[in-house]
Amino acid sequence: MDSRRVTGVGTAAMLAAVLCGCDAGGESVATPGLEARGTVLTTVKPTRQDLSNQISLSGSVTINPVFGIVAPTDGELRFLDKTPSKVPAVRPKWVATVWDDDGAPRRINIPRGSILAGRLMDDRSDVTAGMPIISAKHSGYGIVAEIDSAQAYRISGAITDVRAQIKNGPGPFPCTALGTIAALPAGSIPEPPPPTTAPTTGPSGAPPVAQPEQPADTGGGNDGSEATGMRLVCTPPAGVKLINGATVTLQVITERAAKVMVLPVEAVAGVQGKGKVDIVGADQQRKTVDVVLGLTDGKVVQIKSGLKGNETIAVPGPDLPAAPDGGKGPNG
Template sequence: MGAVRGWVFPAVRILIWALIAVSLVWLAFVRADPTSDAETAQPSADVRPPLVTVGRSDLSNTVSLTGQVNADPAMEVKATQAGEVSKLFLSPGAAVAVGTPIAEVRYEREPTSPPPMPTSSDPGAPASPATPSYRYVTTTSTAAGTLATVPVLVKQVVSVGDVLATVSPGTLSVSAPLTQADQLRLLAAPTAATVSVPGGPAPFGCANLSIGVPEGAPPTVPSPPDPYAPPVDPSSAPTGAIASCSIPPGTTVVAGLAATIDIEAGAATDVLVVPVTAVEGSVATGNVWLVTAGGGTPVLTEVTLGLTDGVMVEVKQGLTEGAQILEFVPNAEPPGIGDGG
């Protein structure tokens, strides 16, 4: 046992250290030699811009907007004659129809005959005052619904245009704000839309679709840019315009609920399409960079555009099926940069 400890173990340790030394020499002078693997020593990178092939597809321009259910505003019943309120026919809460009497206004009629001669024997006595003559005008409701307010009192003097009452139509509508991109996709919008209310009834049709800036709304003034805020895509900024449509009577919704408006603004079948990232411009006309068969510098090519779904856009003129173009507009910000996210 003493011979094993004295000779064998030291010999094994010397052998292990020798193997470690040989391995280090091989790693340092053989494995790391750049001439031993010329291929792996050469750096490489593919800097060619990504391309996309022009193809055919079906396209649907459906714009989805997030909005809210609102009660339609009350209609104002205004005085058409200056004078004094002589009678109020109804109180708030009463049901009214178009033409229902709301208030009566009394005004003094201009005298049409000279004042009567004095009856006194004294020629200097003043003439007797003429008896005033009055006329009465009945103001009627201009809308059907429920009488909401009557902000005047009997014997109150009113002028032409003063509000005598307001009538709530009792109807609902849904509206949603529009961005610049939404408005450009809705240049030829239909007159109806489909509305979905989370947790509410099944999606239903919504008539009388209107798009534009509400009457009397103040102009939209852009706020000064924040130098510390991330960049924002201008097409995603609100414009002050809204899309609004009337909810059918009997639909089980209430004011204040969130809703989604889906507006189908056109569809096309089997048309040439390219990604919107490949086109400079989005409405009517645009530019793409066409790659020629022999390679070389891509050629700026003008195209005529059609429908878009926000991801792909229809090309009506300027390209042929199978042509290759740059997938991204040169010098444009990559997707995801400049959208505020």
């Protein structure tokens, strides 16, 4: 009886010792935590690939959309002193001239199938290249897609290709871009000057004959154009069946490049012009360098200069510096 009790007590003591040993061992293992501040956890290396600057826009079919035409160069703007017609142009129509700094004229034409809608600048204004100066109205169906400020610089270059897909309808099909994507101020059409012809005596000395009042030119009388936001206007091929108001998706390509150096957009501070990246050295220390950026498809961005291509780059990229306290507004 006593022997069994001792044995039972000994077994319990051994079990307690084992459990205590497990607990003690568990306490000696450090719990994983956060790495030290500044430690680089993710890196990438530049790669090379074909790249196109493309973006998708949501638009709709619109009747007689208004679009803008920009100055081709710096200079002085002169409008033709003619009453605009309400009849769509059958060929590119000359409506204004920009005289550059060397005194050379650059004609401004509205495209075939459009009507001059308004002057966006005063006659004899000094203009800069790319500034909207004229609004025109396409006669017939077009496709209009609004553009927000986050998208504007991605498609601010020359648009080389636009393809459209009508929801539950025709497509994809090519769509010809018209004019600029820039927002347009309200356009105006000045009133034509009144006729100043004065009656004259005939060669026989007969009294002057009153001239009948000429009817108003039905080709003029345009009230101008309303202001618009940033948007892309394009026209589909003639054979595409369109319904006013139908929803359309546009794929816009402004530029293509082959075998260019790229980095993920997350590794770069900035997406247009100049940017910054963090190079990670062998000691895991970051060094921020400036780079020149090119095309982007929203996933990767082209590195034009600033890197050799064999560097290790930190992800995410560097943060832009915060505004100093002195830069706060009056309301803090």
